[in-house]
Amino acid sequence: MESSSSSSVVLPWVIFLCGAVLVHPNPTLPANQSASLILPLKAMQIPNKLSFHHNVSLTVSVAVGSPPQRATMVLDTGSHLSWLHCAGAAAPPSSFNSGASTSYRPIPCSAPTCTNPISEFSLPVSCAAGNLCHVILSYADASAVEGSLAADTFRLDESGTTFPGTVFGCMVSGSSPNPEEDSKATGLLGMNRGRLSFVSQSGFPKFSYCISGRDSSGVLLLGAADYQWLRPLNYTPMIQITTPLPNFDKIAYTVRLQAILIAGRPLSVPESVFEPDHTGAGQTMVDSGTQFTFLLGPVYAALKSEFLNRTAGILQPVEDPNFVFQGAMDVCYRIGDISRVDLEVALPSVTVVLGGGAEIRVSGERLLYGIGGNRYCLTFGNSELLGVEAYVIGHHHQQDMWVEFDLVNSRVGLTEFSCELASRRMGLES
Structure with a gap:
């Protein structure tokens, strides 16, 4: 939950996305598409954005870039921009290596995404060295991350469903009350109604989840849940x-x-x-x-x-x-x-x-x-x-x-x- 908007136990676990059963045939289809993408949720422990130690966060395991790199991302319906820790001197071991992806594209300051006013950001977008569109995101626990907007291919399953050109933040620095714990996740998957959220960019008209109350599989579904x-x-x-x-x-x-x-x-x-x-x-x-x-x-x-x-x-x-x-x-x-x-x-x-x-x-x-x-x-x-x-x-x-x-x-x-x-x-x- 981003601080610009608002604010994230009995059971110590987190949710991981694994393989898929039904595949969305074409992520660029219009909003009346009928197919859905279904993924299982697994439980593990990982901290979330709020200042509770050893909290439970909902995480998704995705693949980003070409060739694909595995990334563990916190599933957040309270945030509009997805982001990844990008490789650098102070980056955690799980970081995304943008230089190794042939489909990675930095977004320049002159791009419409950067030049148009984006009120969804808590702090103004600026132009950084190298003509990069610079962003800063802050959260309710006083943590923050900053870096540059970029685009790359996201994959959510093992059967080839891709989302090319997905805009996200490639973050190279930040501050956190629990840096050691936060390094367990590669980034965050923004899922609110903002125009740069993952669900908005991917074009699904609906999405659902079922969070397990026990150490068993839950479900994340992108698309319609047409089950009687x-x-x-x-x-x-x-x-x-x-x-x-x-x-x-x-x-x-x-x-x-x-x-x-x-x-x-x-x-x-x-x-x-x-x-x-x-x-x-x-x-x-x-x-x-x-x-x-x-x-x-x-x-x-x-x-x-x-x-x-x-x-x-x-x-x-x-x-x-x-x-x-x-x-x-x-x-x-x-x-x-x-x-x-x-x-x-x-x-x-x-x-x-x-x-x-x-x-x-x-x-x-x-x-x-x-x-x-x-x-x-x-x-x-x-x-x-x-x-x-x-x-x-x-x-x-x-x-x-x-x-x-x-x-x-x-x-x-x-x-x-x-x-x-x-x-x-x-x-x-x-």
Whole structure:
């Protein structure tokens, strides 16, 4: 999640893309194309953009260049530009070697991509030495990367589906709170609604994913998910605005948040607190680049109070009342041996209610994240402690849900579904 827009455990893993089953015959087809590209998601641990150590990020394994070089990229629906660490003196071992690719093309300062105003960048595009189009990207954890715009061929599967001329950032320097951990990924795959995002450039009208809640295969699908066994999806419309607002990210997947329920009862907060204000602050974004779900201060305070009241005498809070896990999560407990069944009974469910009737229900072990020493923290955090003026629905609370981003009809579809079962039905290996 880029800082210009907003802000990314119970289970320590990440998602890797492997081979494909169905192949999109021609990525340049118009938006009414019917074929889809399906890839399995595998689980591993890797950090994400937010300042949580050893977090879970969703990553895709792609091939870039000619001959192809393998790259592990964080899948981020909160970012508009894909980028790779490019080989250099200070680059991590996993970097992309642009000099070894015969299809690599740097984008000059005179190119329309560089000369036209690009408001989607948090910092202005400039012209660097060598007539290169220079970009800087900054993120919510105060990390940043910079380099030059370029184009090359991207491949997402083993059967020849290519996306030639894909624009991305070839980054040669940056700063990060966790440089050693961040070096495990080669870069980031931007998937929001910006014109330079990978999904916009590739021309797919829809894409979906199912994030496994267990150590088994999930799914990433580019194209339409025409499967009867996935129906019905509950759709919530994307919010669109025409007037530019300083604190509203117009290319994010913004939906309408209507209520937060705890144990089926709405929090005691005014409905107006869920609406963006006159500056655009307070939008609600679906962001795969953010791990947990973050709420604006007043709503988080109400959830915290109610959750503590309902777990009093059941769970033992951490003794230090000033303890805040990684600066954003301060509802934490000491818990010994407890089963998932016990958690389902002991903990009140939290439901995120969206416009159009779509809901995300969080219960049991997904409400808590183990941070070591028998300590667990609530997987909802205070976005204002992150310096983010928005509600952010992270990928931890999207586990074992089919999530569809319908770009043509400007809506997001949700339904609870076993990702392991989806993988089997699509013929993917577990």
